[in-house]
Amino acid sequence: MSDQKKVLIVEDDQILRNILHEKFEGSGFIALVASDGTEGLQKSLSEHPDIIILDVLLPKMDGIQMLKKLREDAWGATVPVICLSNLDPDAEILEEINDSHPSYYLIKSNAELSDVVEKAKGTCGMIESIYL
Amino acid sequence: MIQNLELYKRALDCASNHIIITDLKGIIQYANTAASHVTGYSTQEIIGSTPKLWGGLMDQSFYDDMWKHISQKEMYRGEIRNRRKSGEIYYAEITVSPVFDETGTHVGYIGMEEDISHRKDLESKLRHERDRLSTVVSAMAEGLVVTDLEGNVTFINLIAQKLLGITEKGADGKNIREVLPLYRYEKPIHKNEHPLEKLPEPGSICTLDFDSGYSVKTADKNFAVSLKATTFREKDHAGVVIVFNDATREKEIDQRKTDFISLASHQLRTPLSASKWYLEMLLTGDAGELSTEQKEFTRNIEFSNNRMISLVNSLLNISRIESGRILIEPQPSDVVQLIDELLVDFDREIREKSLEIVKEYSESKMIVESDPKLLTHIFLALLSNAIRYSDKNGSVKISVDDDPENVFISFADQGYGISSHDHDRIFEKFFRGENATKIVTDGSGLGLYLARLIAHELHGTISFDSTIDQGSTFTVSFPKKGLEYRKGEVSLDSKQSIY
Numbered sequence: 001m002s003d004q005k006k007v008l009i010v011e012d013d014q015i016l017r018n019i020l021h022e023k024f025e026g027s028g029f030i031a032l033v034a035s036d037g038t039e040g041l042q043k044s045l046s047e048h049p050d051i052i053i054l055d056v057l058l059p060k061m062d063g064i065q066m067l068k069k070l071r072e073d074a075w076g077a078t079v080p081v082i083c084l085s086n087l088d089p090d091a092e093i094l095e096e097i098n099d100s101h102p103s104y105y106l107i108k109s110n111a112e113l114s115d116v117v118e119k120a121k122g123t124c125g126m127i128e129s130i131y132l
Numbered sequence: 133m134i135q136n137l138e139l140y141k142r143a144l145d146c147a148s149n150h151i152i153i154t155d156l157k158g159i160i161q162y163a164n165t166a167a168s169h170v171t172g173y174s175t176q177e178i179i180g181s182t183p184k185l186w187g188g189l190m191d192q193s194f195y196d197d198m199w200k201h202i203s204q205k206e207m208y209r210g211e212i213r214n215r216r217k218s219g220e221i222y223y224a225e226i227t228v229s230p231v232f233d234e235t236g237t238h239v240g241y242i243g244m245e246e247d248i249s250h251r252k253d254l255e256s257k258l259r260h261e262r263d264r265l266s267t268v269v270s271a272m273a274e275g276l277v278v279t280d281l282e283g284n285v286t287f288i289n290l291i292a293q294k295l296l297g298i299t300e301k302g303a304d305g306k307n308i309r310e311v312l313p314l315y316r317y318e319k320p321i322h323k324n325e326h327p328l329e330k331l332p333e334p335g336s337i338c339t340l341d342f343d344s345g346y347s348v349k350t351a352d353k354n355f356a357v358s359l360k361a362t363t364f365r366e367k368d369h370a371g372v373v374i375v376f377n378d379a380t381r382e383k384e385i386d387q388r389k390t391d392f393i394s395l396a397s398h399q400l401r402t403p404l405s406a407s408k409w410y411l412e413m414l415l416t417g418d419a420g421e422l423s424t425e426q427k428e429f430t431r432n433i434e435f436s437n438n439r440m441i442s443l444v445n446s447l448l449n450i451s452r453i454e455s456g457r458i459l460i461e462p463q464p465s466d467v468v469q470l471i472d473e474l475l476v477d478f479d480r481e482i483r484e485k486s487l488e489i490v491k492e493y494s495e496s497k498m499i500v501e502s503d504p505k506l507l508t509h510i511f512l513a514l515l516s517n518a519i520r521y522s523d524k525n526g527s528v529k530i531s532v533d534d535d536p537e538n539v540f541i542s543f544a545d546q547g548y549g550i551s552s553h554d555h556d557r558i559f560e561k562f563f564r565g566e567n568a569t570k571i572v573t574d575g576s577g578l579g580l581y582l583a584r585l586i587a588h589e590l591h592g593t594i595s596f597d598s599t600i601d602q603g604s605t606f607t608v609s610f611p612k613k614g615l616e617y618r619k620g621e622v623s624l625d626s627k628q629s630i631y
Contacts, residue, residue: 015406019413026418086401088448108405109441113412 005124006030008049010040010066011084012058016108020053020116027117037061041069048075051124053116054102056085056093064093067100080123084108084116150224150245153231158182161240170224170247172217183243186214189221198228202241205230211248222249277374281363283308283328286371295378297353308374314357317345324591324611327361328372334363342379343386343454344588356383390451397444397451404444407437439574446578449509450561453585458506460589462615465504466497467532467539474511481519488527498532500539500612506586507610510594513583514543514606520572521604522547537611544605550598558596559584567600583608590615 007029011017017033024031032047034040038060044052052070056063063083070076083089083097083105097105103123106116144151144162150170153162163178171178171186178185190212201208208228215221224245231240269276275292279285288296288303288311296303296311303311308328314321323329327338340346342356359376411434413419415427422430452458475482475489482489500507518528522545529544550558554565562577569575580594587594592610 013402013406016402016409019406019409023409023413023418086398086405088398088452107401109401109408109444113409114416 005050037066155240223252490529492531513579518543518545542607546603549600
């Protein structure tokens with residue numbers, strides 16, 4: 001299964017981290033997890049996942065900072081990122097985040113889990129491969 | 133000749149004013165009937181005495197002045213205080229003129245008194261009332277400004293002078309728009325929003341509240357404001373009364389409350405997301421197939437959880453609008469299309485209640501330059517209320533109409549209606565009509581509040597007409613053009629029913 005896609009889930013809430021892990025694994029991904037921004041950045045750079053699911057409010061280093069640092073790396077500059085947060089994207093966040101080009105900004109409580117997975121699949125080209 | 137004299141004497145006797153004739157020393161030779169009436173002394177008592185009989189109460193200088201005039205054969209006029217025989221004090225206007233005989237010799241004086249006690253009494257009462265009113269107005273804790281219908285200041289009380297940093301003289305005759313410069317979210321208000329532009333009918337009140345972002349900004353003053361304006365119209369007198377106060381403290385408290393709601397709502401979303409996702413996994417069979425009953429129970433939990441999420445989203449939407457951070461993106465939008473799309477979303481509810489939807493659209497397209505997302509939120513609140521508060525087999529009539537400047541959209545149901553007792557409070561945050569809470573138990577009381585806040589953002593208004601057990605008609609109106617883009621701020625959460 002060498003074409004299996006790798007997802008990194010950066011989420012500090014344990015319950016949400018577990019369910020995301022379970023859902024992504026169940027949907028054919030290899031799911032890695034990190035519980036803060038520092039760990040998230042370190043795992044991103046060492047594991048080179050195909051896509052990153054990133055919370056915004058995180059301990060140690062918040063999601064916005066992590067995304068900025070990630071974009072400074074040659075590999076990290078283009079990796080697709082889906083921001084998944086319960087924080088509404090206000091003017092400040094949008095301004096900070098827009099230059100870092102996330103693929104989506106989703107509100108957790110408003111998004112279906114299946115929708116998050118579908119968007120991840122679409123973003124990292126898994127949907128096309130399904131139909132091949 | 134004799135006959136003529138008799139006639140003159142009778143005329144004097146019948147005159148309503150008190151008239152006396154004296155000789156040069158002031159000894160009274162003649163007094164008419166009214167003189168007796170006014171002073172209380174009989175004609176016999178009066179004749180032969182001097183006016184001191186009922187007078188002499190004024191300072192000596194008054195009499196000196198009078199004598200100075202009349203001894204120089206000039207007429208004297210003045211106001212005097214006298215005493216009737218009963219001891220009662222009365223006020224009179226007196227005229228004293230010299231009398232000459234046919235040879236031109238000065239022979240005496242004729243004095244007339246008009247009792248003006250009643251007038252004096254009224255004047256004093258009036259003065260007292262005026263002083264009392266002016267004391268009350270000056271002591272008011274609110275700023276008070278009165279203008280004519282064009283807005284030119286005719287009165288400004290002390291507090292208003294202090295709040296606006298202006299003197300009475302400085303404000304006199306100036307326009308209220310200059311004296312009281314109104315801002316909303318740090319920008320001068322839209323000209324349509326000015327209370328003078330939408331002059332309320334006498335008796336009704338135009339309110340601008342600090343929690344909708346209003347403030348006053350002059351060269352050296354800047355404060356959150358709550359303001360009420362009313363008009364008055366009398367025969368030849370019309371104008372506007374504006375009462376306002378510095379709401380800085382209230383705004384701070386309100387801000388803390390909003391911050392708390394925002395923080396709490398964001399925190400609530402985390403456990404709500406966890407429940408939502410686990411329920412989704414249960415229902416999609418990720419943990420094995422559920423029995424029919426298990427599925428039904430789980431769906432009920434999911435339904436309640438989603439309602440809670442909606443409620444949290446509503447609270448967040450409110451805190452966003454209240455703080456003026458909402459994104460406004462005007463673009464050509466078809467009102468008819470927006471409503472028809474919403475009707476599709478409500479299809480299930482409409483069919484469940486077998487409601488008849490009557491469309492009265494004056495045009496098949498009604499294009500306005502406004503924000504379609506915000507409009508949809510308003511229509512959503514009004515339409516979902518019309519459906520929720522209707523009985524089975526009822527009808528909901530939706531009308532779309534316009535005039536050259538504005539669009540009018542009405543949602544008329546034949547449902548439970550709003551008791552007249554609740555009319556004043558129906559747009560209040562968290563308020564629900566008494567009958568509504570009994571019939572439809574779930575509801576947050578946020579729908580109409582939010583709808584009105586949004587309508588305000590679009591320079592529009594929402595009005596209603598409702599009779600209990602007969603139904604309600606809510607009408608939203610807003611200008612077709614003139615909405616300004618407000619950039620870089622948050623948008624409202626996507627289309628969702630507000631419970």
